[in-house]
Amino acid sequence: MSATLKEIARRTGKSITTVSRALADYDDVSAETKGLVRRVAEELNYTPHLLARRLQKQSSDTIGLILPTFGPRFSDPFFSEFLAGIGNMAAEYGYDLLVSTQPPGEQEMQVYRQKVRSRQVDGFVIVRTRRTDPRIRYLQEVGFPFVAFGRTEGELNFPFVDVDGALGMRRIAEHLIALGHRRIACLAPPADLLFAEYRLMGLRQALADNGLALPESFIVRSDLTEQGGYEGAQRLLQAAEPPTAIAACNDLMALGAMSAIQERGLQVGRDIAVTGFDDIPMAAHAHPPLTTVRQPIYQIGKMVCEMLIQLLRGQDSVARQVMLAPELSVRQSCGAAVTGAAARP
Amino acid sequence: MSATLKEIARRTGKSITTVSRALADYDDVSAETKGLVRRVAEELNYTPHLLARRLQKQSSDTIGLILPTFGPRFSDPFFSEFLAGIGNMAAEYGYDLLVSTQPPGEQEMQVYRQKVRSRQVDGFVIVRTRRTDPRIRYLQEVGFPFVAFGRTEGELNFPFVDVDGALGMRRIAEHLIALGHRRIACLAPPADLLFAEYRLMGLRQALADNGLALPESFIVRSDLTEQGGYEGAQRLLQAAEPPTAIAACNDLMALGAMSAIQERGLQVGRDIAVTGFDDIPMAAHAHPPLTTVRQPIYQIGKMVCEMLIQLLRGQDSVARQVMLAPELSVRQSCGAAVTGAAARP
DNA sequence: TTGAAAGCGCTAACAA
DNA sequence: TTGTTAGCGCTTTCAA
DSSP states (O other): OOOOHHHHHHHHTOOHHHHHHHHTTOTTSOHHHHHHHHHHHHHTTOOOOHHHHHHHHTOOOEEEEEEEOOSSSOOOHHHHHHHHHHHHHHHHTTOEEEEEEEOSSHHHHHHHHHHHHTTOOSEEEEESOOSSOHHHHHHHHHTOOEEEESOOTTOOSOOEEEEOHHHHHHHHHHHHHHTTOOOEEEEEOOTTOHHHHHHHHHHHHHHHHTTOOOOGGGEEEOOSSHHHHHHHHHHHHHSSSOOSEEEESSHHHHHHHHHHHHHTTOOBTTTBEEEOSBOOHHHHTSSSOOBEEEOOHHHHHHHHHHHHHHHHTTOOOSOSEEEEOOEEEOOSTTOOOOOHHHHOO | OOOOHHHHHHHHTOOHHHHHHHHTTOTTSOHHHHHHHHHHHHHTTOOOOHHHHHHHHTOOOEEEEEEEOOSSSOOOHHHHHHHHHHHHHHHHTTOEEEEEEEOSSHHHHHHHHHHHHTTOOSEEEEESOOSSOHHHHHHHHHTOOEEEESOOTTOOSOOEEEEOHHHHHHHHHHHHHHTTOOOEEEEEOOTTOHHHHHHHHHHHHHHHHTTOOOOGGGEEEOOSSHHHHHHHHHHHHTSSSOOSEEEESSHHHHHHHHHHHHHTTOOBTTTBEEEOSBOOHHHHTSSSOOBEEEOOHHHHHHHHHHHHHHHHTTOOOSOSEEEEOOEEEOOSTTOOOOOHHHHOO
16 A cells, blocks of 8 residues: 555665665765655655554554443543543644543453553553542553543552642532522532542532531432432432532533422522533533533643653653642522623633 | 563573464464463463564554544534444454544545555544545545445445434424424534435425425524534524424534523423434433434444444455434423423433 | 664464 | 574664
8 A cells, every 4th residue: 555665665776774764864864865765755655654663663652541431321521522632632742542442340450451561552541530540550560651630549649630629619619608508419429439529528628618517418429420410419309408509520410400400390590509510511501501610621631641741751741740720610500690691601 | 561472482492483373372283382381471471562463464453533523622422422332342353443533624634644554544434424525535545444424425335324314304303293393493514514414304305295394594504512503593583483393403402402492481392392313311311301313323333343344354244334213212392291201211 | 875684573484 | 393484664783
């Protein structure tokens, strides 16, 4: 399909070595030879065989991303945006992106080990860090480069980018409190997802700082889907004294909660406040628009990827652990009077 | 990190060739030698160097997927599910998945050419086919294997899987007509996305078959986002004689339309019907739940990937062009009286 | 300024 | 049953 150096060498009457160096623009090749070689290469549409080059360079120039898929109906607006961030940055530096999908578990670890040992990738991007994360433990153990999106318990010394979930939830809490809410409940994901814990901690802390409690009955765990939020909110609404505000740990759950509330004939924002976290595109166009916390997912993807590449290149990156402050995006679902125009940026 | 054949050869006192064949379980190697070699390989945690193997095999065992990203805030629930389908199937057959992101355009074609010529991938999965698709034209021209999700204009003879959008929309239209609607409008994506055309055609045809017209003013083009649907619906609602039903060409637009309708104080389902297409997870949990057309995206991902792999392996696959009949998923947004239990599977 | 030779790690044809 | 040789396409000493 595409010519090889050998073919160019044959046609130019030069050696393979010379051709290689001419194309790499070494300065120990005569201008004349370079011209000739380049012309022929152009003519033949020469493109280097990457596998061959990589074998010899002993580097795959490839970044691995193993998506932890939960169930067959895997659908998360978060991932595609994040993927675009990583992908674009990787492309900018000439890296490839190798994507796999594996539900968390032993087989997932097999895939990591396999990719590491077969030198298929130079480094990994880890997403959805877990409380104690076998992926991170393994990669640290074998000294394989990676950058994570998210922290783990114990805050080991590895490079990561994360959004300060506690701060984000604190902002949510303070906003709700300022609006007069005293009975605030939380839709939280499974406890082994640490990022949820930070958010929950931030909420609890902010409430405590304001003399408010967060009783156990006001913390409902479910998965991160609309369905989970829907069911969780139903549980909360059945209580004898239901909350006046529900702070969900992500937007999907918040949207599910809104559905549950509306199905009971209540009005979100007026009868009960709902807030999310993530600011997925959907959030601005829910009805009412969802008050939430904005995470610059695309930017995070780029940043994680760039940090990893710097790591791979041995440039000790300036920042090894980055904590981003999320930003409150106030719309109508919390009951704050905001005009449509202001809420829709 | 991981040992090489050479190292195993050294330790066992055998030749590299013998070791290679022992591990590949050739039957011209003595049981004794096999045992020895395997033991040492195990001990050293041997994993073949995939780049080396692939260079020699002249095959990358890799499937390419270049996601056409539109804008930085790329977020499409469709892609993650599709990706999981492809990824899982690829893994099953031992293929890698190489993912890139590129907005449509000349640079995108460069990436295709580069990946083809550098033999980085053995074949491509094409998504979001376009009316006349330069990717498909190019790949056909150079005879490079690929399978598309979607058709193109002229229905060239290439392998694809697609959902019969016309049929899906026909079912929507017939359902709406049965409910008594006569003024049915359409939220359609940009005309260069062919799949939208099929859906539009199906709608028009079904209406015509029932003696109804689809005036130009009832076809609003916008992008495939909630924002697009929101704005499109606003336009439709401002008309002197607004439609009584809005059939959106995807769920995101339908959800946006619902927001626009509700913002005007109207009730979806009662005052105006809304339908979508795709059946994203969100659809079941919108308020009211969205009547839509189910596309088995995950299955399609798997199928596309499997067809490509069969192509790569020279097994002339049974089906080269697959058309899937989508299935109506009736919920409340169309005004049909359906109990919550029936609508939530 | 150029080329021969070696080697990245693997597989395969051919001999022994 | 095993080893020698060659080669995948490329880069990089080292000599000429």
